Amino acid sequence: MIVKRLVRWFDERLGAARFVRTALNKVFPDHWSFMLGELALYCFIILILTGVYLTFFFTPGTKEVVYNGSYTPLKGVTMSQAYESVLRISFDVRAGLVMRQIHHWTALIFVGAIIAHLMRIFFTGAFRRPRELNWMIGVTLLILAIANGFTGYSLPDDQLSGTGLRIAYSVVISVPVVGVWTAFLIFGGEFPGNEVLTRFFVIHILIVPAAIAVLLAAHLAILVRQKHTQFAGRGRREGNVVGARLWPTFTAKTIGLFFFVFAACAALGGLAQINPVWIWGPFQPAAVSAGSQPDWYVGWLEGSLRLFPAWEIRAFGHEIPNPFFSGVLLPGITFMLLYAWPVLESRFTKENREEHHVLDRPRDRPVRTAIGVAALAFYAVLFIAGGNDVLASRFSVSVNLITNILRVALFVVPIVAGLLTFRVCKELAARSPTAGEPEQPPGAELVVRTRKGGYVDVDEPAKTP
Amino acid sequence: MSTDEDVQEQKATNRIAIGFGITALASLGLAVTYFVLGGQEQLEGSLLAIALGGLGYGFVQVAKYLLPQGPYVEEREALPSSEEDQAAFAADFERGEGWLSRRGFLLKMLGLAAGALGIAALFPIRSLGPSPGKSLFRTKWRRGSLVVDEQGEPVGIHTLDVGGALTVFPQGHVDVEDSQTILIRLSHEAVVTKPGRELWGPEGYVGYSKVCTHAGCPVGLYQQQFKKLLCPCHQSTFSVPDGAEPVFGPATRSLPQLPLMVDDNGMLRSRSDYTEPVGPGFWDRDT
Numbered sequence: 001m002i003v004k005r006l007v008r009w010f011d012e013r014l015g016a017a018r019f020v021r022t023a024l025n026k027v028f029p030d031h032w033s034f035m036l037g038e039l040a041l042y043c044f045i046i047l048i049l050t051g052v053y054l055t056f057f058f059t060p061g062t063k064e065v066v067y068n069g070s071y072t073p074l075k076g077v078t079m080s081q082a083y084e085s086v087l088r089i090s091f092d093v094r095a096g097l098v099m100r101q102i103h104h105w106t107a108l109i110f111v112g113a114i115i116a117h118l119m120r121i122f123f124t125g126a127f128r129r130p131r132e133l134n135w136m137i138g139v140t141l142l143i144l145a146i147a148n149g150f151t152g153y154s155l156p157d158d159q160l161s162g163t164g165l166r167i168a169y170s171v172v173i174s175v176p177v178v179g180v181w182t183a184f185l186i187f188g189g190e191f192p193g194n195e196v197l198t199r200f201f202v203i204h205i206l207i208v209p210a211a212i213a214v215l216l217a218a219h220l221a222i223l224v225r226q227k228h229t230q231f232a233g234r235g236r237r238e239g240n241v242v243g244a245r246l247w248p249t250f251t252a253k254t255i256g257l258f259f260f261v262f263a264a265c266a267a268l269g270g271l272a273q274i275n276p277v278w279i280w281g282p283f284q285p286a287a288v289s290a291g292s293q294p295d296w297y298v299g300w301l302e303g304s305l306r307l308f309p310a311w312e313i314r315a316f317g318h319e320i321p322n323p324f325f326s327g328v329l330l331p332g333i334t335f336m337l338l339y340a341w342p343v344l345e346s347r348f349t350k351e352n353r354e355e356h357h358v359l360d361r362p363r364d365r366p367v368r369t370a371i372g373v374a375a376l377a378f379y380a381v382l383f384i385a386g387g388n389d390v391l392a393s394r395f396s397v398s399v400n401l402i403t404n405i406l407r408v409a410l411f412v413v414p415i416v417a418g419l420l421t422f423r424v425c426k427e428l429a430a431r432s433p434t435a436g437e438p439e440q441p442p443g444a445e446l447v448v449r450t451r452k453g454g455y456v457d458v459d460e461p462a463k464t465p
Numbered sequence: 466m467s468t469d470e471d472v473q474e475q476k477a478t479n480r481i482a483i484g485f486g487i488t489a490l491a492s493l494g495l496a497v498t499y500f501v502l503g504g505q506e507q508l509e510g511s512l513l514a515i516a517l518g519g520l521g522y523g524f525v526q527v528a529k530y531l532l533p534q535g536p537y538v539e540e541r542e543a544l545p546s547s548e549e550d551q552a553a554f555a556a557d558f559e560r561g562e563g564w565l566s567r568r569g570f571l572l573k574m575l576g577l578a579a580g581a582l583g584i585a586a587l588f589p590i591r592s593l594g595p596s597p598g599k600s601l602f603r604t605k606w607r608r609g610s611l612v613v614d615e616q617g618e619p620v621g622i623h624t625l626d627v628g629g630a631l632t633v634f635p636q637g638h639v640d641v642e643d644s645q646t647i648l649i650r651l652s653h654e655a656v657v658t659k660p661g662r663e664l665w666g667p668e669g670y671v672g673y674s675k676v677c678t679h680a681g682c683p684v685g686l687y688q689q690q691f692k693k694l695l696c697p698c699h700q701s702t703f704s705v706p707d708g709a710e711p712v713f714g715p716a717t718r719s720l721p722q723l724p725l726m727v728d729d730n731g732m733l734r735s736r737s738d739y740t741e742p743v744g745p746g747f748w749d750r751d752t
Binding site: 102167169176239288403 | 503507509515524527537594596600632640641642675680685697698700711714715716717745749752
């Protein structure tokens, strides 16, 4: 009764009943891998909830203050306001540390979920026509997520993040012609610069999140307009979508997922220490320690900087320094290739004349799958190289040896992984030639055991006794 | 016929109620943790996880047992609009911009206006930072700067034993990033690391810029046994007796050497600033 009256009240003013009803009946296909995007979405919501809380206490200042809070080992130490406020959040704000740690853990999972989602889209061919635009929005979201991770990581002004900023500054000044100017404009002068924390703060809490929110809305709107892809299967065709309705079943399920994701982040935030900045200490330009690793999603860039040989270009009185190749060119090419992939692939397959709504099984696209796995292997080696010093001390070998091995592995491992994947795809595809149909030899029938212990064909559904 | 289903539904309802009840209890626990215990992050995280997990469990059970399972089939209507609609849209759009595209001159003028305004809008960006000028070519070291350690204590010829290393700054500029210098004592006699640097290493002391020429990290690890400096960030390695030439890792350039001298009181001073830019490379470095 009340629902009816509410509907009437709103519909008389908005006239949205028909549209909203269509939305409520929208069908979501069911597959575990379709949750990965939702996972990223919910991480973003958790990040905003915890992040807003943190902004109420954080001061992005470089002004030096003497610490006088409750963490005794740093009492009397001179530090920036930013670092001091992070210590305050961690030790003197009730529930502050758990919020900070949930925020950090969720950020790590956020980027991971986006990459897993991207992999799902890639390996199943969900980026093909008509979804090329949404693929590009997705790649942009990944870049923004990494950017927001890095700016957020830099804010506490601790020893580790200061080292990261120093490297970022060096990478920026390596850009030909405009590098030095760009770095000076970003940092407000020569490193360390007095402005960078304030600016990163604004970028981290406003500009990038706003951009993510807008693009996320576009991402979802396009998804609703184009409807979901689905795996092949009984009754699933290019021309339909089979699954659960948005309202109520999918809604209940996805709310459940949201709470589970939040629960996992909360458990990590409470029980697993993350980025204990009070151990790293405040940033001092002359200090650094071995085993300085960034957050995981920057690891591949760190590895690239470590593996790249001592090459650079000097000519006509100018220089293109070494970090340009490993720190600018490599990620530049990476993201360009990602953006271009749908177009590149359709160039070769000529498949973009019609729409694709039924997903590929990775095995049915051995070349694409092999390229994808090879690329993953390439970035995995870079990621491992980001911890070459940790590996060296763990295995008690020289870091030079590890580095040289990884330099070779960077090219060998992807090729081997790609060839192997191609082979496995072929084998798997030969074993189950048709996508979607139940994998059974011809003539066999599906048999179900009943409660009483009898057996029946599925064509005659078992009767409840 | 559906007694079985009724039982299932009843069981699910019970499970959901338990899930929600756990949430309520854990929330109570959160209140106790916050107000009575004064906050405790492990408890807070665990209780929050239990509270949220209870809700999540409840909702998933609802979706699985109390709501219609389907599967439902939705037909996909064609994405593209009809040809007529597309043509009509194009026509409507052209009605709005035809005044411009039919007049090439106006189009050019509008382009000029937009370009000029766009460039003018860039000017404020200039306020974001100072001109780099020569700042990357200079540090705070000057002729006669007294060498001091991180506490500001002057460094004399007896400060280090052979094999010792120390981070130093010019007096009055402790902790200035681009002026950090690693001082190493290689022997008791003057050390010449390269031709032309005959006077730079008095009493066995050599000073190198501590800013790595690769990506700017402090080259902090001195391997006394091998007389090598190692950057902990990306493992560039520099050979100290040979003018800190890079021998491993991504660095392409030697660490710049600080010309040192000893004053009448036996204190170390710099003869001048570094003779080349310190730190990582950049486009105009060699000009």
